[in-house]
Amino acid sequence: MQFRAGLGGLLAGWMYLAAPAVMADLPSLSPADVFELEYAADPQISPDGRQVVYQRRSFDRLLDRGRGQLWMVGADGSSHRPLLDGDVEASTPRWSPDGNRIAYVAADRDGRAQLYVRYLGAGASTSVTQLPDAPLSMEWSPDGARLAFTMRVPRQHEPLALDLPKAPKGAKWAEPLVVIDRMVFRGDGRGMLPDAYAQVFVVPAEGGTPRQLTEGPYDHGDLEWLPDGSGLLLSANRREDREQHPLDSELYRLDLVRGELTPLTRRYGPDSDPVVSPDGKWLAWTGFDDGRISYQRSRLYVMPLSGGEPRELSADFDRDLNAPSWTPDGRALIVESDDHGRTRLLRLPVAVGGQAEVLVDDLGGTSWSRPYPGGSFSQSRAGRLTYTSVSASRPAEVALLEPGRKARVLTSLNEDLLGRRSLGVVEELTVRSSADGRDIQAWLVKPPGFEAGRRYPLILEIHGGPFANYGPRFAMEMQLYAAAGYLVLYVNPRGSTSYGEAFANLIHHDYPGQDYDDLLSAVDAVIEAGHADPGRLYVTGGSGGGVLTAWIVGGTDRFKAAVVQKPVTNWTSFALTADLPNYFSRYWFPSTPWEDPEGYWRRSPLSRVGQVSTPTMLLTGEEDLRTPISESEQLYQALKLRGVDTLLVRVPGAPHSLDLRPSQLAARSQAILAWFARYPGT
Numbered sequence: 001m002q003f004r005a006g007l008g009g010l011l012a013g014w015m016y017l018a019a020p021a022v023m024a025d026l027p028s029l030s031p032a033d034v035f036e037l038e039y040a041a042d043p044q045i046s047p048d049g050r051q052v053v054y055q056r057r058s059f060d061r062l063l064d065r066g067r068g069q070l071w072m073v074g075a076d077g078s079s080h081r082p083l084l085d086g087d088v089e090a091s092t093p094r095w096s097p098d099g100n101r102i103a104y105v106a107a108d109r110d111g112r113a114q115l116y117v118r119y120l121g122a123g124a125s126t127s128v129t130q131l132p133d134a135p136l137s138m139e140w141s142p143d144g145a146r147l148a149f150t151m152r153v154p155r156q157h158e159p160l161a162l163d164l165p166k167a168p169k170g171a172k173w174a175e176p177l178v179v180i181d182r183m184v185f186r187g188d189g190r191g192m193l194p195d196a197y198a199q200v201f202v203v204p205a206e207g208g209t210p211r212q213l214t215e216g217p218y219d220h221g222d223l224e225w226l227p228d229g230s231g232l233l234l235s236a237n238r239r240e241d242r243e244q245h246p247l248d249s250e251l252y253r254l255d256l257v258r259g260e261l262t263p264l265t266r267r268y269g270p271d272s273d274p275v276v277s278p279d280g281k282w283l284a285w286t287g288f289d290d291g292r293i294s295y296q297r298s299r300l301y302v303m304p305l306s307g308g309e310p311r312e313l314s315a316d317f318d319r320d321l322n323a324p325s326w327t328p329d330g331r332a333l334i335v336e337s338d339d340h341g342r343t344r345l346l347r348l349p350v351a352v353g354g355q356a357e358v359l360v361d362d363l364g365g366t367s368w369s370r371p372y373p374g375g376s377f378s379q380s381r382a383g384r385l386t387y388t389s390v391s392a393s394r395p396a397e398v399a400l401l402e403p404g405r406k407a408r409v410l411t412s413l414n415e416d417l418l419g420r421r422s423l424g425v426v427e428e429l430t431v432r433s434s435a436d437g438r439d440i441q442a443w444l445v446k447p448p449g450f451e452a453g454r455r456y457p458l459i460l461e462i463h464g465g466p467f468a469n470y471g472p473r474f475a476m477e478m479q480l481y482a483a484a485g486y487l488v489l490y491v492n493p494r495g496s497t498s499y500g501e502a503f504a505n506l507i508h509h510d511y512p513g514q515d516y517d518d519l520l521s522a523v524d525a526v527i528e529a530g531h532a533d534p535g536r537l538y539v540t541g542g543s544g545g546g547v548l549t550a551w552i553v554g555g556t557d558r559f560k561a562a563v564v565q566k567p568v569t570n571w572t573s574f575a576l577t578a579d580l581p582n583y584f585s586r587y588w589f590p591s592t593p594w595e596d597p598e599g600y601w602r603r604s605p606l607s608r609v610g611q612v613s614t615p616t617m618l619l620t621g622e623e624d625l626r627t628p629i630s631e632s633e634q635l636y637q638a639l640k641l642r643g644v645d646t647l648l649v650r651v652p653g654a655p656h657s658l659d660l661r662p663s664q665l666a667a668r669s670q671a672i673l674a675w676f677a678r679y680p681g682t
Helices: 031-036 476-483 501-507 515-528 544-553 571-577 581-587 597-602 605-611 629-642 662-677
Strands: 014-018 039-045 051-060 065-074 090-095 101-107 113-119 124-127 135-140 146-154 196-204 220-225 231-236 250-255 261-263 271-276 282-287 299-304 322-326 332-339 342-349 357-363 377-379 385-391 394-401 425-432 439-446 456-462 487-492 532-542 561-565 616-621 646-651
Touching: 031 051, 031 476, 031 662, 039 090, 039 377, 039 385, 051 090, 051 394, 065 090, 090 135, 101 135, 113 135, 135 220, 146 220, 196 220, 220 271, 231 271, 250 271, 271 322, 282 322, 299 332, 322 377, 332 357, 332 377, 357 394, 425 515, 439 476, 439 515, 456 476, 456 515, 456 544, 476 487, 476 662, 487 515, 515 532, 515 544, 532 544, 544 561, 544 605, 561 662, 571 581, 571 597, 571 629, 597 605, 605 629, 616 629, 616 662, 629 646, 646 662
Parallel strands: 039 394, 456 487, 456 532, 532 561, 561 616, 616 646
Antiparallel strands: 014 425, 039 051, 051 065, 090 101, 101 113, 113 124, 135 146, 146 196, 220 231, 231 250, 250 261, 271 282, 282 299, 322 332, 332 342, 342 357, 357 385, 377 385, 385 394, 425 439, 439 487
C-alpha cells in the first residue's frame, strides 16, 4: 500500500520536539498541580458539523477523584459552554440523527447510571431509563426513535446446596457461601465480578420499558444499527467453550422483530467494531486470524453486508488499525493507527490499490500521567472530523479537521496552569541496540532550565504492556521527575507496538530478553551525548515496566536505586492468580506452568534475585488483580532475606492503575523521588 503522506520513521540522531517557553520567573510543576490538570475525552461532532460535545475531565480536590462533565464548543472555537445545568457529571454523549438531541449517561438520585436525553431547543433533559445496572454502550436508531444499549444481566442458576437451615428472625448469620464456576471471576478495578453478562436492549428515545433482545451466558457489544432500523450488528463470543478461547468472537446480525441472531463471520479470532457504509451495502470491521502469538495486529476487513468473501483492506500495512468509520461518500474508511510512537488518523480507500492518506498524527492525550496512546474521534455527515489532540507539552484538547484544511485546536483547557509553569523539553532520539544493531526509538525529557554541557541524574522510565508504546505525548509523571532536576528517558524497546508485527514479536515467548539490551543502549546514548551522569542512574517502571526493572537490577549494578512498580516477579504464580488466567499462559508462553516449570522460572525476575545488589523499592496497589501484590511481596521478602536495601510500598484501595486518585499519583511520584534521593551517587 502506497502513502501520499509519509508515516514517518526512526530519526537519525536527536530531534527537538517540544520547547515551551522557559522563563526564569516561571515555577516548575509541583505535585499539587496534579489536581489542576484537565483534558478532553470522547469528542462528538454534530451531524451538521457545527458543534462538538465532549467530556471535560478534571479532578475533585475534596473527593480526590476524577470527574467528567459535558461541554459544548462551536466548530469555529466559539461559544464554549457546559451542556448541562449545575455540576452534573455525565459521559458518553451521542447526537441524535437530526442533531436536535443528545443522549448521555448520568447518575440518578440513587447514584445509579441511567440514560438521559437532552433536548437542545428546550434546554432540558429527561430520564429515559430506570435501570438496575449501568448501561455499557448506547447507539441511536437511524430514525432517532430508539436507543440501543447493553447492560449486564445476572445469570440464573441453581444453588449448590438446597437443604439449608433458615436463620431465626433477628439473627446475624454469616454471609452465604459464594460459589464460583467461571474461569474469569475477578476483574482488575472491579473486584469480584457479578455472575452477569452484557445483553442487548432497545428502549424508546422518549422513555419507556427497555426490551431485552439477547440472552444466555454471553457478553454482547459493539452495537451498530442497520440503515433501515430493522436490526443491529453486534460482536460476541457465543462458543460453549468460550473460556478456553477468549479471543474468538464473531459478528452477528440481530433481527429486532424475530430476535434471531445470524452469524456474519466464522473464522477463529476476534471480530469487532462493525460499521455499515452510508448506502447500506458494505460492512467493515476489525480483527485477525488468531495464531496464539503474543502480539497480533488488528486488521481491517470489508465485505458486502448481504454476504460474501471478506477482503482485507490493509493486507500490506504492518500496523494496528482500529475504530473504523466510513467517510460520508462511502469510498473510504477513517481509522486510528499507531506508528513510531504517534497515533494517526488515516483515510483508507476501499477500492483495490487505493492510496492511504495520513490526516493527523497527534491523536491522544487521555492517558495524561504517562505518555501512552489514547483518544478518539468522530465525523459529521459532511466529513468534518473532531478528535482529541495531544502534544508533548499539553494533555488532550478538542481539535477539528475539515477536508482540505489543517487541523485546528478548539479548546485550551490547561493554559491557565501549564502556561504558567516551566516544563521539561522533550527531545526524540534514535539509538542502535547493542543486541543486534537494530534502531530503537526513545525520548528524553530535560529538566526546566537545562544547561548544555552539564551532566544530570537520569531516570530510565519503562513502559508496561509489554505490547504498548510511549510517544511524544504529555505525561505528568515524567514532568514531575524533570521538575525535580532529573533527565527522564523513556524508550520503545523491542516488543513495543507501532513498529510492526515482527518488531513486537521479537519478544514472543522470550520476555524479558533483548529488550533489556535496547533499554541500556538508550541509557548509554544519553551518557555519550554528555547529558547524563553515569554515577547517578536510576530506573523505574510499572507493570511490564516493573518486570523489566526487576530484571535489570538482576543483571547489572550500574543503577544507584530502582523502584519496581506493580510487577510480575514469578510467572507461575502470576499465570494462576491474575485476573485473566485464560489468556497469559496461552499467548505469552508455549505451554502451561506445570508443563514447563523451568521455562516459567527462567523468565521470572525472582530467579535473578541472588544477583541483586541495587537498593530496590516495591510499589503496588493493594487491590491490583492484574499483577497481584503477592508478586511484589515475593521479591520484597527475597531481597530482605538477602540483606538488600528495600521497601514495600502498598497503595491502599488502588487497582492496577495507580492514577485513579490524583493524591496517589502525587504521593507515588514523590515516594519514588524520595527513594532515589537516599542514594545520591557520585
